[in-house]
Amino acid sequence: MNTLPENHYLNARRGLKSWLFTLDHKRIGILYLYGIIGAFFIGGVLALLVRLELFGPGRDIMDAKTYNQFFTLHGAVMIFLFIIPSIPAALGNFLLPQMIGAKDVAFPRLNLASWYIYITGAVFALYSIHSGGVDTGWTFYTPYSTETTTSVISMTLGIFILGFSSIFTGLNFIVTIHKMRSPGQTWYKLPLFVWALYATAIIQVLATPVLGITLLLLILERAFGIGIFDPAMGGDPVLYQHFFWFYSHPAVYIMILPGMGIISELISVFSRKKIFGYKAIAFSSLAIAFVSFLVWGHHMFTSGQSEIAATIFSFLTFLVGIPSGIKVFNWLATMYKGRISFDTPMLYGLSFLFLFTIGGLTGIFLGALAVDVHLHDTYFVVAHFHYVMMGGTVMAFLGGIHFWWPKMWGRMFSSFWSTVAWAIVFVGFNMTFFTQFILGSRGMPRRYYNYLDQYQPLHAFSSVGSLVLAVGFIIMGIYLVHSLFRGKPAGNNPWGALTFEWQSTSPPPTENFVKPPKLTHGPYDFDKISPERTFP
Amino acid sequence: MTGNSSKRKAEHILSLRVYLLVGVALMILTAVTVAVSFIPLGGWNAVVAVAIASVKASLVALFFMHLLHDKRLNLIIFLIAILFLTIFITLTMFDTLTRGTVDERTRSPIQEEAVIYQKTLPDSLKNNLIEDDSSIFKDTLRP
Amino acid sequence: MEKDKGYGPGQPAHHFSEIEQQTEAVKLGMWIFLLTEILLFGGLFTAYSVFRAWNPDMFINAHKFLNVMLGTLNTVILISSSVTVVLAIRSMQLGRREKTIFFLVATLILAAVFLVVKYFEYSHKFHLGQLPGKYYTFTGVEGTNPHIFFSIYFSMTGLHGLHVLAGMIAIGWMLVRTVRRNFSSEYYAPLEATGLYWHLVDMIWIYLFPLLYLIG
Numbered sequence: 043m044n045t046l047p048e049n050h051y052l053n054a055r056r057g058l059k060s061w062l063f064t065l066d067h068k069r070i071g072i073l074y075l076y077g078i079i080g081a082f083f084i085g086g087v088l089a090l091l092v093r094l095e096l097f098g099p100g101r102d103i104m105d106a107k108t109y110n111q112f113f114t115l116h117g118a119v120m121i122f123l124f125i126i127p128s129i130p131a132a133l134g135n136f137l138l139p140q141m142i143g144a145k146d147v148a149f150p151r152l153n154l155a156s157w158y159i160y161i162t163g164a165v166f167a168l169y170s171i172h173s174g175g176v177d178t179g180w181t182f183y184t185p186y187s188t189e190t191t192t193s194v195i196s197m198t199l200g201i202f203i204l205g206f207s208s209i210f211t212g213l214n215f216i217v218t219i220h221k222m223r224s225p226g227q228t229w230y231k232l233p234l235f236v237w238a239l240y241a242t243a244i245i246q247v248l249a250t251p252v253l254g255i256t257l258l259l260l261i262l263e264r265a266f267g268i269g270i271f272d273p274a275m276g277g278d279p280v281l282y283q284h285f286f287w288f289y290s291h292p293a294v295y296i297m298i299l300p301g302m303g304i305i306s307e308l309i310s311v312f313s314r315k316k317i318f319g320y321k322a323i324a325f326s327s328l329a330i331a332f333v334s335f336l337v338w339g340h341h342m343f344t345s346g347q348s349e350i351a352a353t354i355f356s357f358l359t360f361l362v363g364i365p366s367g368i369k370v371f372n373w374l375a376t377m378y379k380g381r382i383s384f385d386t387p388m389l390y391g392l393s394f395l396f397l398f399t400i401g402g403l404t405g406i407f408l409g410a411l412a413v414d415v416h417l418h419d420t421y422f423v424v425a426h427f428h429y430v431m432m433g434g435t436v437m438a439f440l441g442g443i444h445f446w447w448p449k450m451w452g453r454m455f456s457s458f459w460s461t462v463a464w465a466i467v468f469v470g471f472n473m474t475f476f477t478q479f480i481l482g483s484r485g486m487p488r489r490y491y492n493y494l495d496q497y498q499p500l501h502a503f504s505s506v507g508s509l510v511l512a513v514g515f516i517i518m519g520i521y522l523v524h525s526l527f528r529g530k531p532a533g534n535n536p537w538g539a540l541t542f543e544w545q546s547t548s549p550p551p552t553e554n555f556v557k558p559p560k561l562t563h564g565p566y567d568f569d570k571i572s573p574e575r576t577f578p
Numbered sequence: 579m580t581g582n583s584s585k586r587k588a589e590h591i592l593s594l595r596v597y598l599l600v601g602v603a604l605m606i607l608t609a610v611t612v613a614v615s616f617i618p619l620g621g622w623n624a625v626v627a628v629a630i631a632s633v634k635a636s637l638v639a640l641f642f643m644h645l646l647h648d649k650r651l652n653l654i655i656f657l658i659a660i661l662f663l664t665i666f667i668t669l670t671m672f673d674t675l676t677r678g679t680v681d682e683r684t685r686s687p688i689q690e691e692a693v694i695y696q697k698t699l700p701d702s703l704k705n706n707l708i709e710d711d712s713s714i715f716k717d718t719l720r721p
Numbered sequence: 722m723e724k725d726k727g728y729g730p731g732q733p734a735h736h737f738s739e740i741e742q743q744t745e746a747v748k749l750g751m752w753i754f755l756l757t758e759i760l761l762f763g764g765l766f767t768a769y770s771v772f773r774a775w776n777p778d779m780f781i782n783a784h785k786f787l788n789v790m791l792g793t794l795n796t797v798i799l800i801s802s803s804v805t806v807v808l809a810i811r812s813m814q815l816g817r818r819e820k821t822i823f824f825l826v827a828t829l830i831l832a833a834v835f836l837v838v839k840y841f842e843y844s845h846k847f848h849l850g851q852l853p854g855k856y857y858t859f860t861g862v863e864g865t866n867p868h869i870f871f872s873i874y875f876s877m878t879g880l881h882g883l884h885v886l887a888g889m890i891a892i893g894w895m896l897v898r899t900v901r902r903n904f905s906s907e908y909y910a911p912l913e914a915t916g917l918y919w920h921l922v923d924m925i926w927i928y929l930f931p932l933l934y935l936i937g
């Protein structure tokens with residue numbers, strides 16, 4: 043019988059002020075978790091409304107101008123308020139110091155500031171909904187974004203501010219990992235989730251500043267007509283796209299790398315087997331971080347860049363798929379001859395393997411210049427990125443949430459309902475988005491309010507899928523919240539894992555460890571040690 | 579916690595002389611770069627100017643910012659920043675310098691004069707809102 | 722001697738185990754921040770490169786209206802301020818608090834002079850109508866779209882000027898903390914980090930100056 047520890051980080055100090063002025067990385071992670079769940083809810087509602095409108099051609103529930111605003115906001119909210127911070131800021135903040143045996147991150151006050159900056163950026167971005175919306179698409183392409191009367195400046199200022207939150211988190215993590223590992227914990231003894239956070243942080247600090255200057259220049263272009271991006275003012279709209287995608291392509295690796303880190307943890311623990319190819323996985327994360335900066339032009343194959351540049355970017359894009367492929371093979375090899383258990387985190391892990399592979403491969407299709415000319419700006423692209431972002435990152439995020447839920451709150455959720463929710467989410471996801479591969483390859487353009495009758499059955503099916511997805515998430519919300527009040531105490535190590543955070547109580551004490559953890563084994567040494575599950 | 583001086587590694591404190599010499603060197607290089615700018619070298623002016631600036635920047639980085647004697651990681655971070663900036667500029671200019679070389683029709687329209695130099699602003703450039711009835715879909719729109 | 726947030730000489734913050742670890746972490750953190758600043762300005766250098774390559778003659782014609790003498794003066798001022806700030810840090814390394822204060826004040830004065838010079842340059846341009854983008858009314862530059870040169874000039878020097886201002890605030894805060902005896906020869910990492918930031922501001926100007934003022 044497990045019991046909750048008497049003193050832990052959640053009850054150490056009580057009251058709103060103890061949360062709003064906390065320097066405890068775990069509390070900051072929880073604060074971020076609330077924020078990103080809120081953002082996911084807002085972005086999700088926007089998505090449902092978009093899909094509802096697309097149920098039939100012509101007007102269903104809104105006019106075209108409003109529709110443009112809805113898909114723009116869905117994209118901007120999901121990308122900048124949900125997915126980019128999600129794993130690093132919520133799970134990373136909670137876990138990183140524990141995984142390296144540290145008491146906190148390198149700069150705790152900067153960490154809290156990052157959260158306040160996140161909230162401030164969110165306020166600016168969401169205010170734009172009130173002040174007239176934005177209808178440019180989340181990519182804010184010029185010259186439309188410099189001329190439209192919608193609230194571009196409010197939204198871009200919000201995203202500019204959010205960028206700082208991302209940068210400071212990345213900076214904090216890099217310094218923490220370099221300077222605060224426990225004695226004897228060399229780089230090759232780190233959990234792969236830490237390697238993933240490290241590679242992500244590198245991308246965050248290198249790429250986000252360029253988004254900053256891009257949005258700044260966009261604001262100046264709108265306010266003063268400086269003439270860099272608007273052809274009417276002598277500028278070049280393709281140059282805007284170079285600037286924008288120099289950040290936004292590496293940004294998608296900010297989204298996926300931490301998810302891949304989680305998958306490494308899940309696959310190993312739930313196969314009860316040492317991870318196959320530790321160094322390959324670790325270095326592939328760094329390789330992805332580097333190569334991700336060389337491929338941005340593949341978003342611009344049909345925009346008007348030169349043919350020579352397009353060809354170069356297409357070639358480089360094929361290279362970036364290789365390290366991801368290496369990871370997938372290593373995860374599969376880890377599972378081979380392992381003792382696999384199908385707890386909910388593993389169900390999400392397995393879903394990731396399947397769905398991310400589809401998403402990644404379709405990315406390679408799109409990377410082929412000649413193919414992309416036909417598929418660009420169709421639903422094929424929409425399906426591709428939802429497969430990698432939702433089928434990939436969100437599945438990994440949900441796997442991580444379920445895996446570390448007992449550690450964060452000390453309580454276990456219902457495995458029956460979590461399995462039900464997973465199944466509904468998995469089915470709903472594929473209903474919604476696999477259909478869109480078909481829609482796109484048959485010529486349905488993206489961001490279109492209206493469409494020809496022949497696409498209606500597929501659109502309707504996809505919209506029904508989105509409702510199924512919603513049901514799955516609602517069930518998830520219910521059993522997770524229920525577990526906070528009625529869940530059974532989970533014990534220190536419910537899953538029998540080997541990384542440091544499982545050596546402390548669930549929930550952990552504020553200082554993370556009563557005694558500093560001793561490094562007696564590697565994070566995946568299931569061949570040497572067989573830790574007991576404390577649950578059930 | 580206290581009294582760790584025996585474990586503290588010897589700090590490298592540069593002498594006043596080194597700092598002043600580097601400062602003087604920077605001033606001299608400034609004078610040189612201004613002087614060279616008056617010599618017409620065509621396209622090479624830009625190259626020489628950037629080269630001299632890079633020497634100055636290196637002096638600032640190595641001596642004023644202590645990179646010469648500091649932990650190597652800090653130097654690596656600085657070089658990585660330069661590397662990625664170079665990647666950004668280079669790959670972007672792969673595009674901007676080669677427009678229209680394969681197909682003349684894709685040549686950049688940048689050479690055209692901006693609207694602000696024209697007497698009147700055409701209506702199409704005033705704040706435009708996309709209207710509902712796009713002409714392509716006029717016949718296929720459902721009410 | 723006033724205790725500052727629990728750490729004086731030899732005592733690190735609660736999540737660090739040794740003062741050297743804290744010093745190294747602070748410096749590493751600042752270097753990463755400088756990396757982000759290089760990429761931030763990098764976007765403007767890219768815009769400069771792209772437009773200069775497209776319109777080399779217009780750039781040369783337009784830049785003639787920049788005052789090389791004032792630009793050189795500003796370069797000398799910033800280099801001097803880099804010298805004074807590094808001497809401030811050196812003084813603290815040797816435990817000489819009064820000298821540190823002196824050099825920090827000298828740095829602030831030089832930075833202020835830099836901004837004053839820039840004010841004169843800007844107001845002269847406004848007077849002539851050499852304004853960014855759609856407010857540009859000057860007619861004396863030959864070439865297509867000369868307002869783009871001035872847009873880039875104002876963006877680059879404007880962003881740089883904001884960083885000078887931010888640097889002055891940071892140095893001012895370091896001055897306050899030095900007066901309050903928060904630093905010693907054992908621990909002065911924030912001071913050193915601020916110095917690093919200031920040197921980057923100088924370095925950016927070292928590139929801006931020839932690219933904008935000395936094109937040929």
